[in-house]
Amino acid sequence: MKKVNLDQHGEALLQQYRDLRPTLEQLSQQAYDLLRQALAEQGIYVTAIEHRVKTEQSLAGKLELKGAKYKSIDDVTDLVGMRVITFYTDDVDKVAVIAKRIFDIDWQESVDKRKLHQLDAFGYNSLHYICRLKTGGPRFELQMRTALQHVWSTIEHDTGYKGVVKIPRKYKRQFSRLAGMLELIDDEFSRLRQELTDYRRQIQSLVKSGQLDEVPLSLESFRDFIEQNHFDYLNKRIAAVNQAEIYPVSMMPFLPVLESFGMETLGDVQRFMEENGEDAYQLALTQLAVTDLDILSSSTALQYLCMVYVLKHDGGREGLRFIFDTINGESEANGVLAEMMLEQAETLPFMQKNQ
Amino acid sequence: MNTTLKEENNELVMYFEGRLDTAAAPEAEKAVAPLKESAGRNIILDCSQLEYISSAGLRIFLSVLKSVKPKGDHVYVRGISDSVRAVFAMTGFINLFEFK
Numbered sequence: 387m388k389k390v391n392l393d394q395h396g397e398a399l400l401q402q403y404r405d406l407r408p409t410l411e412q413l414s415q416q417a418y419d420l421l422r423q424a425l426a427e428q429g430i431y432v433t434a435i436e437h438r439v440k441t442e443q444s445l446a447g448k449l450e451l452k453g454a455k456y457k458s459i460d461d462v463t464d465l466v467g468m469r470v471i472t473f474y475t476d477d478v479d480k481v482a483v484i485a486k487r488i489f490d491i492d493w494q495e496s497v498d499k500r501k502l503h504q505l506d507a508f509g510y511n512s513l514h515y516i517c518r519l520k521t522g523g524p525r526f527e528l529q530m531r532t533a534l535q536h537v538w539s540t541i542e543h544d545t546g547y548k549g550v551v552k553i554p555r556k557y558k559r560q561f562s563r564l565a566g567m568l569e570l571i572d573d574e575f576s577r578l579r580q581e582l583t584d585y586r587r588q589i590q591s592l593v594k595s596g597q598l599d600e601v602p603l604s605l606e607s608f609r610d611f612i613e614q615n616h617f618d619y620l621n622k623r624i625a626a627v628n629q630a631e632i633y634p635v636s637m638m639p640f641l642p643v644l645e646s647f648g649m650e651t652l653g654d655v656q657r658f659m660e661e662n663g664e665d666a667y668q669l670a671l672t673q674l675a676v677t678d679l680d681i682l683s684s685s686t687a688l689q690y691l692c693m694v695y696v697l698k699h700d701g702g703r704e705g706l707r708f709i710f711d712t713i714n715g716e717s718e719a720n721g722v723l724a725e726m727m728l729e730q731a732e733t734l735p736f737m738q739k740n741q
Numbered sequence: 742m743n744t745t746l747k748e749e750n751n752e753l754v755m756y757f758e759g760r761l762d763t764a765a766a767p768e769a770e771k772a773v774a775p776l777k778e779s780a781g782r783n784i785i786l787d788c789s790q791l792e793y794i795s796s797a798g799l800r801i802f803l804s805v806l807k808s809v810k811p812k813g814d815h816v817y818v819r820g821i822s823d824s825v826r827a828v829f830a831m832t833g834f835i836n837l838f839e840f841k
Contacts, residue, residue, distance in 0.1 A: 630796075633803065639836050673831045681796045681803075683833030713836035722823050723830050 390446040392453065399449055402459035403442065406524065410439045413523055414466045417489070420519075421468065421528075424484045430477060433533050437468040463495055463516045466526035471536045474579055475572045478530045482513055485528055489517035492525060511535045511569065534568040599653030608641050611652050620663050620687035624670040630680040637685045639713040643692050646708070647699075659691060662698070665736040666690035673730055689713075693727060698736060703728050744772040752783045754819075758790040761798030769801050777808035784809055785841070789820030794828050806837065817841045 392400065418437040425432060445462070456462055470481050485491070495516035512531040518524070531539070542561050545553075592601045593610045601607045617637065625632050649655055670690045674682075689709070696705035706724035711717070731737055742765030743758040753776055761769055776784050786802060788794075794802075806816045819841040821829075829835045 633834075635833070635837055670831075677828075677831070679796050679799075679828065679832055681799055681832060683837065685836065686833035689830075689833050689835075710830070710835060714840070717840065719821075719823070719826060719840070723826055723835075726823065726827050727830070 390443075390450045392446060392449055396446075396449040396453040399453060399456060399459050399462075400442065400446060403445055403462075403465065406459060406465070407439065410466050410524065413519065413526060414439050414468070417466065417468055417517070417519065417526055417528075420488050421470070421485070424488050425470075425481065428480070428484060430472075430480055430484070432470055432472045432477065432481070434471045435468065436471075437466070440465050440467065460524060463492075463525050464527040465524060467529070468526060469529040469531070469536075472530070472532050474576045475532055476576050478513055478532060481530045482515065485515055485517060485530070488520070489515070489528070490520060492516040492518065495525075511565065512539065532572050534572050538565055538568050593652060598656050599651050601652040603641075603644065603649050603651055603655065605638070605641065607652055608644075608655075609638065611655060612637050616656070616659065617684070617687045620659070620666060620691070621682070621684055623667055624674070624686055624690070625682050627671055627674045628678065628680045630674075630682045632686075633681055633683050635683040635685050637688050640685065640688050640692060643709055643712050646712070647692075647695060658695060662691050662694045665694040665698070665734065668734050668736075669694055669731055672734065673727075693731070694736065697728075697731055742769060744769055746772065746775060749785075752785055753779055754785040754787055756787045756790065760793040761791060761801070762793060762795040763797045766795075766797035766801060769798070770804075773801055773805050776805050779809070779814070780812045781814065783815045783817065785817045785819050787819045788822070788825055791822070791825055794825050796832075799828070799832060799834060802838070803834070815839060 414437045418435060422435055425435070440462075445465070448462070449456070459465070472478050472481060492515075497514050512529050512535055515528045515530070516525050517528050518526070538561075586606055589601055589607050590610050592598070593607065593614060598611075621632055624630075644655060644658070647658070649658065666687065667690070670686065692709050693706060696702075696709060699705070701708070703721070703724045706727050707720050710720035710723055714720070742761055743756075745756040745758075747754045747756065755773060755776060757769070759765070784805060786805065802816075802818070809816050816838065817840070818829075818838045821840060826835070826840075829838065
């Protein structure tokens with residue numbers, strides 16, 4: 387531990403800190419819990435929320451340098467520190483709004499480092515609020531920054547403050563250039579997110595208006611398609627065979643199967659449903675009517691549609707096995723399952739037409 | 742229908758023997774209760790000696806999955822026969838479980 391020389395005032399402040407330490411620990415946890423809950427309620431997803439109580443060693447170092455500045459330990463505002471690291475620059479502002487709502491902010495001490503730079507200068511970008519719980523107690527510091535700002539400031543701090551040698555101007559300039567570049571990247575990420583949100587809205591609107599040939603088949607669009615309950619009719623028809631309950635499950639594992647069929651748009655999926663729906667029902671009927679199985683997954687209709695499609699396109703046993711391998715991982719047992727399914731399907735009219 | 746719960750290699754293994762049908766379901770439901778309360782351990786539903794599974798049996802398997810999966814643990818179905826696997830496939834539940 388580094389030896390620190392404190393004067394009488396510094397020692398007195400350090401003792402006040404020691405007495406306050408249990409309260410600070412409690413405050414750190416309380417403030418963290420409050421913020422974490424508020425962010426979750428607002429659906430703001432951040433990379434990290436860190437919180438800590440300043441160590442005695444760190445405080446002693448600070449007091450050695452500028453102890454005279456503090457009349458009492460309450461004047462040290464970062465005894466408890468919390469840091470929120472966001473993905474996007476606009477999320478920093480959203481976190482700030484939430485902080486304003488759940489904490490009392492000391493505006494005299496708070497600082498937006500983002501606004502401190504000259505127009506032609508780049509450097510430490512972070513929003514710092516000095517807060518207090520609404521119920522009172524000591525103040526604490528809340529830092530809000532993006533992941534890229536965090537990387538920059540951590541590296542800058544690590545290299546700039548650790549060494550005893552003063553950093554030459556040209557290296558400082560390199561840090562500034564990197565800060566400028568990261569600011570640009572942060573803005574680009576925010577712009578990209580906004581554009582993707584607009585694209586998703588546009589796709590949702592096309593799905594809703596039924597312009598399915600305009601919508602490329604993708605993870606997003608297929609999810610929207612499913613949410614529009616396009617498979618409900620066939621599921622209910624199949625469920626009616628045994629008055630079965632429909633148990634909701636994800637249909638997303640079937641997306642790679644549909645893509646393997648060469649489907650490129652939701653229009654292709656819609657036609658696939660229309661062209662194979664009746665045969666899928668007949669196949670399900672053949673299998674389920676001889677059982678008393680009265681619970682079916684919500685992916686049943688899609689599974690039978692895929693099986694029918696494969697059989698109509700001469701995929702046979704291997705094609706059926708491919709479906710099961712895709713949705714549930716490769717296994718020899720899927721071959722046996724495919725064989726059983728094929729046998730049950732062979733009597734159906736669409737299989738006769740194929741021969 | 743017989744069920745036996747064992748702990749093997751820090752996993753909970755429930756052995757099912759016989760027919761898991763409507764008549765056997767209430768007892769099986771009670772037997773799987775400790776599996777649903779477990780946390781931090783994977784669950785294995787050993788079906789090596791399971792001759793038949795009905796909808797009631799499927800519901801029991803699904804209830805175990807529903808309780809265990811949100812905790813981040815896995816539910817594996819082990820040693821399943823071809824005919825029982827076909828029930829999982831026909832009902833569209835084949836992609837919901839992990840088979841060993």
